[in-house]
Amino acid sequence: MWKLEQLHIFHKYRVEICRQRAQCFAQLESPCGGGAFMYEFIDQFFVKIGRRILEQTQGWDPWAAAAVSLILTIVPILLVFPTIFALTTWAERKLLGRIQNRMGPNRVGPVGLFQPVADGIKTLTKEDIVPARADHFVHTLAPILTVIAAFLALTVLPMGRNMIPADLHIGVLFFFAVGSISEVAIFLAGWSSRNKYSLLGGMRAIAQMVSYEIPFVLSALTAVMIVGSLSTVKIVEAQTLGWVVEDPVVFTGFGERLWWFLERVWYHFGNHVLGWHVFQPWGFFGFMIFFIAALAELNRSPFDIPEAESEIVAGHHTEYSGFKFALFFMAEYISMMAICGLGVTLFLGGWNGPKILPSWGWFFLKIFVLMFVMIWVRGTFPRVRVDQLMGFAWKLLLPMSLLNIFAAGAWHHIPSRPLAWALTAVFLGSAYQILSVFVAGRNIQKRMYRYA
Amino acid sequence: MPTLADYLTLAAILFCIGLAGALTRRNAIIVLVGIEMMLNAANINLVAFWHFLPPATGTGQIFALFAIAIAGAEAAVGLALVIAVYRHFRSVSVEDIAGLKG
């Protein structure tokens, strides 16, 4: 008898030790080591600073406090995104240079890094030319409107855990609402210049943006449907899975410990990666449609017919120079970041990611990856024709996004996840197959490449 | 705090501005614009009633939503009509479109 009792006590002791150890590991959460506190500190660094500053305003006049809070929201955006914009212009030129087998900017600063600064100075000091018969008021209004729209779109993007300028409960809708302003602005720019190229560019841009707005919004709708909220924060949070590791009662040896560790790593990875909507069939197709439509919404290559240099000089900003042109340029890149940010938020898990990077690090990394793909696309794809553009939007993207919504609904209602996965994947895959046959028909031939 | 009367007065003013636009301008497009403005003013009324008068069951907002949808349809058809008329008469002046014979 005594032996059994002893064993029992020993066992209890072992269990206690293991429990403590497991708790310790659980606190870490980050499988790659490093203190949880450290991670928390880096992750929430900016949030905490902001909170500290706001704490100081207690007891102030409410208007002043509100003003401080506003400044705290606006100033970082106005600092960070234009900086990224400058770097992006540099990176784009460098990348395109590499793709086209040339150097890209390399004179100003190390590897041409200060080129954006030089460009900025140049545009600021240039003469602001307004065509004589142009509508001066609208001509000035248009670039300002575009920039405002572009920056407003950034306000609903969660850029990290607890980091969002404004957590609106209609966040996604707000994004699209703001996005629609830029269409008007481009049209006004095109019209007010009194130049046929500008006008043509503006018209083309409107036609294109209106057409692609539909699949753009419908593809985003799937994520909204599945999460059941228009709030971007909720959508991001929904992309974290809740897998829980069961802590073992007793560690018997190194092998088991290693297994437990690997399991933890896998669960961690799964929690923060596998929940991304893009890993589900509707999410994948939704993201693809979203990304293609985003290219068109941004008037980027291969959908850059509104600014096709060889046809209509520079589209709606043909008659713009100096600072107004810089505003257009900036608006274009800011809205590119915003749209990439929305894509990341809706489909790529937002700031979710294994905790080897802080949450804001993941967000910006994903944005950079998407922007890199956009630049890459620009370097490789030829421009499409207008009829191809329209046919693609109305005959392929629109039906595909509608079917995708249907698939998302089916996903919601099928109880078994693997079954839902398989069914929607087969459904969407075959739908894509059939639609692509209808759109492309028999005209597609294998392209012959001849190399010099 | 602004009261319901303030919003209703504002809506009435905007409605009458829209009405004036529809009644006085020669260009058919501006007539349509006036009509849109009147619809918007009516929407303010709906939302204001929803906001100020209990019970807030959402009827006001949803009615406004329907009104927006109808306004959208109306604008599409109206402007298509204007374009068709322009193509036929080479004019968008409502005074030139007085006869049924064309």
Next chain:
Amino acid sequence: MKFVFYILATWTMTSGLLAVTMRNMMHCAAALIAFFAGIAGIFFSLHADFLGAVQVIVYVGAIAVLILFAIMLTRNLTGQEGVSPFSGGAAWGWAASLAVFCAMYYSLQDHPRCAVIPEASPSLAVDEIGRLLMTRYAVPFEVISLLLTAALVGAVVLALDEPKNKPGLPK
């Protein structure tokens, strides 16, 4: 809050007046866009966020663009020189609208329910709107969708090119 309301009221009234009185059609359209944005602001101030966003999407994003297109396609920006942008008998129109305003103002003045200020400002979540649309207002919702489809088809048919052999067509 009164302050915000007055800003919005001034904004919408000014832009609305400009939209119906300016001579240049494109400026009218710009003023109209400002007017629509102001209305959206009023919706936001009334805590109807969803409606405000819809207002921006539908009016600024779609209807304003449509109007801009219509203006462009009819190519009659400033009207004929020396001809008033107002139609004959415009004075009667002003008088009629003023009379309508007087009637409305008279009726809402001193109405007992107008002075009520709610204790808590109501709010309506988006999913609640969706639920209402799909349950209580399902039939109107379907009818509206039918109407929109009909309007779409109708607009396309109306704006289609007429046969080329008719006289009086642009070449």
Next chain:
Amino acid sequence: MPWIVENLWLIPFLPFLAAGITALFTREKRIPAAFLVIGAMAFSFLLSLCAGAHVLRAGHGGMIREAFNFTWFAYGDSAVRLGFVLDPLSAMMLFVVSFVSLLIFIFSVGYMDHDENFTRFFCFLSLFAGSMLALVIANSLLLLFMAWELVGLSSYLLIGFWFHKPSAAAAMKKAFITTRIGDIGFFIGLLWFYTETGTSLFYDGGQGSLESAKLGLIAAMGGITALSISLLIFCGAMGKSGQFPLHVWLPDAMEGPTPVSALIHAATMVAAGVFLVGRMYPLFEVDPAALRTVAYVGAFTALFAATIAMAQWDIKRILAYSTVSQLGYMMLGLGVGGYVAGLFHLFTHAFFKALLFLGSGSIIHACHHEQDIRKMGGLKDRMPVTFVTYCVGALALAGVLPFAGFFSKDEILLDAQHFAAKLGGAASVPFCFGLVGAFLTAFYMTRQVKYVFFGKARSHATEHARESSWWMLGPLAALGFMSVFAGFLGFPNEVLGFIGLNKFHHFLAPDLHAHAPSGWIMLGSTAVVLIAIFCGWKIYQGAALEAGAGDPMEARWPEVFRWLNNKYYVDEFYAKTFVWFTHALARAIHFFDRYILNLIFIWGSAGAVYVLSLINQLIDETAINRGFDGGCSTLRRGARWNRWVQNGLSQHYLRITSASIVLLFILALLLGR
């Protein structure tokens, strides 16, 4: 109920699904289509193996027969019930069909390599495989008939796969119509059978139409009911299995691609008739006259087709007539009471005939679609693998000792001999015909092998023939293996103790008594076959294999050869009688329709309408028009006074509306206060 029985429907469903998906593919999607179809077939094959294993495992000391029935739809009190049955017969057929189909699908990848309608081909193949598998497991008259017609349809589609060739288009129509003639009988038989038994299910826990209770009812009825139903159903089997006189479509069906010939018109579909008789065997047993008819028809067909095969030049036609002949053998076997023998021959025949057809496909593919054996020759050095496998197939077909055909043919002959001994007199005809048929079979196969593989190349295409790809040779090897060893499953008792036990017999019909093997018949048939091979070898060598030389038989008996070469003029006979009669009838009906019916109805009614319209015009012009004009002018005068309200200016209206609203408002105020 075991899992496999409940899910037996999966076996045909997978190929159907693959066919459906493949139908949506574009032409360029060759590889996915092939993968999909072959993959689906492989799964079906695995499931068939499971089914077979289930039957084997459960079948010790008794036969297993499990049916899964369900109600398709009900109307009123009655319901249409469908079902699947898993018994040794269906398990055996499942194995044969899915195995041969799988191999032939793989072969087709190589054979159809250059065809632009590759995906369509695989779609049809998969459709066929699905319907054949459904046919095999059907436990209901209705389901059986549906699958029966589906295999007919897919056969039709595949024969006419190259429908741009007029001959293929004609062949597909011929096949369809000829089998349809048999199917009419089949359908009437089914309906009759359904009426008599009152159930559409074959096996239904004692209540099925093929179970003793219901069959007892039919037997008790007496008269010719059982015989009539059996013979009507046999009509369908005759059509599908190419029994005389409905055999004419089968040789023409060789217009289809060779894998199709191998799969459908040699190994599986044409055996459906035999399978049908096998499935309906309890019914046929009710009246011995029915089985006797089957035996005589089979015996006649076996001999008749074998003679034709001796004088054909087309490599595939020889094999086609050989198929007809072998199908006759199977019918003979079934008819003389050798249930197991007939089906065993079906089993082995599927392998070696598929092998022969695939071998001929390989040859044809190598010789650039040359099918005339006079233009081949000397291929044994150029295509060694094909040669070896082809010889294995030919020996198996001829029935040489260790090969598969020997055992099955011998068993049929054994049963025929017992049949003759039991009944005497004319009952010895099947046995004699079978023996002569065996001789002829060995002879024409020797002739064909000599022509194709020996001597010198007799055409340009043949000289440049090259061995086919492994896509094609792999299935050949697998089938060759089966052709050699499948026969041992039916190794008769008591000859060699250790193999012993006629495995196949025990599997298929454990409660049926097997006849003791007779050494005399074995020796006799072996002798006959060896003599035939020797004769063939001697006749077709040397000068006979030179280019441009005629057949030595033709030189000897030109008249006979001409009759045989023209297939006894059966086609011409049909053209002069049935076809001519149909044409004449159609022409007569056309005449009646055009000149007699038209005259009376069309012209008569037209005249009446014309007279009525004249009267109508008179009334219209005088009475109605004048009154209307008067009314209109009055209206116009009145309208002039209203015009000032409607001046057409929309804003004018709007203003009036606004003013009216205000007026109404004021009115309401005045009245309300």
